[in-house]
Amino acid sequence: MVKLCKKSELLKEEQKYLDINPEYNIGTLASGGDNISNHPDKDEIINKISSTLKEKYDNGEIILPKKYGKNNPNWKGGSNTCNSCGKEIKYGPENCIDCYDKSGKNNPFYDKHHTEKTKQILREKRLGTYNGNQEKEVLINGNEYKSLSDAAGDNNMTPGAIHYRLNSDNFPDCKYLSN
Secondary structure: OOOOOOHHHHHHHHHHHHHHOHHHOOOOOOOOOOOOOOOOOHHHHHHHHHHHHHHHHHOOOOOOOOOOHHHOOOOOOOOEEOOOOOOEEOOOOOOOOOOOOOOHHHOOOOOOOOOHHHHHHHHHHHOOOOOOOOOOOEEEOOEEEOOHHHHHHHOOOOHHHHHHHHHOOOOOOEEEOOO
């Protein structure tokens, strides 16, 4: 049967063995740390790393940032939480897109207007499309309507009143045309 131990207990046990025979180990701490200082090939490893970096730097492959971490505008690591809802956000502002205030001056279209040409293009795109509440078609007093809203407008009633009549047994002349 395997005995379950906490990580801290395992590290203490490993440290005991490292302290008994330190000459057989490169690192002196069970928790990790510096593994180059006591390595027998320390100079060779450092020279290899140094020459590789110099070669890449000279060829323009390495561009060292002037700022590190969150101070670097190109940094995309880590994660934050939204100040308003607590949702995890990758990087950037303090609030997620759902909580960001987009009213008034914070709206990207604030104090801007469509040109007449843009308005005309939008008008032409909408031409011939139905702009009402696209629900099920209804039949009210023998008249067919594309939606509950259209029926309400033609009969001087609210959509709620039409909805009530469609679902009531007291008004047999009001019904949905499709399921």
